[in-house]
Amino acid sequence: MSIEIERNETEDVKVNLTLVSQQIDQLVQQYKRKEGCVRLLAVSKTKPLSALEAAYSAGQRAFGENYVQEAVDKCHALAHLADIEWHFIGPIQSNKSRLIADTMHWVHSIDREKIARRLSDQRSVDMPPLNVCIQVNISGEDSKSGVTLSELGAMVDLIRTLPNLCLRGLMAIPAPQENSAAQCAVYEPLVKAFLELSKSDIMIDTLSIGMSGDLPAAIQSGSTMVRVGTAIFGSRDYSAKM
Numbered sequence: 001m002s003i004e005i006e007r008n009e010t011e012d013v014k015v016n017l018t019l020v021s022q023q024i025d026q027l028v029q030q031y032k033r034k035e036g037c038v039r040l041l042a043v044s045k046t047k048p049l050s051a052l053e054a055a056y057s058a059g060q061r062a063f064g065e066n067y068v069q070e071a072v073d074k075c076h077a078l079a080h081l082a083d084i085e086w087h088f089i090g091p092i093q094s095n096k097s098r099l100i101a102d103t104m105h106w107v108h109s110i111d112r113e114k115i116a117r118r119l120s121d122q123r124s125v126d127m128p129p130l131n132v133c134i135q136v137n138i139s140g141e142d143s144k145s146g147v148t149l150s151e152l153g154a155m156v157d158l159i160r161t162l163p164n165l166c167l168r169g170l171m172a173i174p175a176p177q178e179n180s181a182a183q184c185a186v187y188e189p190l191v192k193a194f195l196e197l198s199k200s201d202i203m204i205d206t207l208s209i210g211m212s213g214d215l216p217a218a219i220q221s222g223s224t225m226v227r228v229g230t231a232i233f234g235s236r237d238y239s240a241k242m
């Protein structure tokens with residue numbers, strides 16, 4: 001048995017949220033971005049409901065989850081917190097798309113045509129359109145999901161024809177680099193593609209990049225939504241995953 005150090009989860013989450021928000025504000029100033037232009041998504045995968053409730057009581061509203069069943073269970077369990085915004089950020093198997101279409105407000109991980117079509121078909125017309133980001137593979141590793149930059153245009157065109165999806169922007173999970181400059185260099189082609197799209201008649205406003213380990217590079221590069229787990233909720237113990 002491992003030795004557990006007694007901790008006050010609610011207090012820890014609250015303090016961490018404040019620290020992360022302060023770091024974001026400071027980076028926004030440092031890189032001369034517009035005040036308030038970077039939203040914080042609290043990535044709560046593998047974390048218990050109590051951790052999400054702690055973040056909620058500290059004012060956090062947007063939560064990111066990676067595993068479909070876990071996301072749906074949490075969404076139902078916290079249904080009384082009506083203004084929570086659920087973001088799905090993990091890989092999507094097509095047989096799970098309906099669960100996502102039924103519960104989530106956002107999906108950041110659209111990486112193929114079939115998934116986009118299914119989500120739009122399965123989204124109830126009684127719900128607002130599902131906000132989506134296209135996941136772009138910018139590290140060029142076969143193991144990472146996402147469309148390539150050369151496939152991006154076709155995916156954008158497709159999503160714009162799908163009635164129950166609202167295209168909000170692009171998302172990426174780059175391979176970690178040794179320093180901030182190298183991380184920015186990896187982001188550069190994505191940022192260029194995002195700016196190109198923003199200049200066209202397509203209304204997109206979201207560049208979903210930045211995690212606990214690369215906030216400075218992401219915010220310097222133009223992130224509008226950072227997805228932060230560890231820095232808010234502590235490290236994840238996968239053996240305890242629900």
Ligand SMILES: *Cc1c(COP(=O)(O)O)cnc(C)c1O
Binds near residue numbers: 228231
């Ligand atoms: C887990 C995860 C995060 C958060 O990562 P941290 O390093 O814990 O901040 C962000 N985005 C995605 C897609 C993730 O799977």
